[in-house]
Amino acid sequence: xxxxxxxxxxxxxxxxxxxxxxxQATSVGLLQLCAELVAVGVLDNAAVERIKHAIRKDITxxxxxxxxxxxxxxxxxxRLDSIFPSCEEPRIGGxxxxxxxxxxxxxxxxx
Numbered sequence: 001x002x003x004x005x006x007x008x009x010x011x012x013x014x015x016x017x018x019x020x021x022x023x024q025a026t027s028v029g030l031l032q033l034c035a036e037l038v039a040v041g042v043l044d045n046a047a048v049e050r051i052k053h054a055i056r057k058d059i060t061x062x063x064x065x066x067x068x069x070x071x072x073x074x075x076x077x078x079r080l081d082s083i084f085p086s087c088e089e090p091r092i093g094g095x096x097x098x099x100x101x102x103x104x105x106x107x108x109x110x111x
Contacts, residue, residue, distance in 0.1 A: 001057060009057045016058075031092045035085040045087050052080045075102065 001009070034051060037043040056076055063072065079096040 001060075005057070006061060009061050013058050013062055031083060031085075035090050035092045038085040038087060039090040048084055048086060052077075052084055055080060 030051075034043060034048060038048065056073065059076060060069075060073060075097075079102070082096050083093055085092050
């Protein structure tokens with residue numbers, strides 16, 4: 001990620017966090033909106049990919065640890081792919097794996 005792009009992502013992240021748009025309800029609304037727009041042909045796969053990319057950028061910059069960054073980003077990409085709609089499958093909410101698998105991808109120690 002370029003420095004300017006990262007700085008913009010950090011500012012947006014801080015603004016969204018400040019106004020409270022980090023809740024699951026907001027995420028569910030975004031997913032449903034994307035599914036509705038894909039179903040009627042307003043969003044194509046490229047647009048959904050850009051949305052997922054924006055989410056990945058924000059999650060990546062807010063991640064504390066940098067150990068295992070590549071594995072973390074790949075796991076995150078797969079999980080976002082599984083819950084977002086596509087032109088081939090406009091439904092939302094596929095299987096994303098377990099919390100333990102995500103912790104392992106983030107490099108956290110298990111107890």
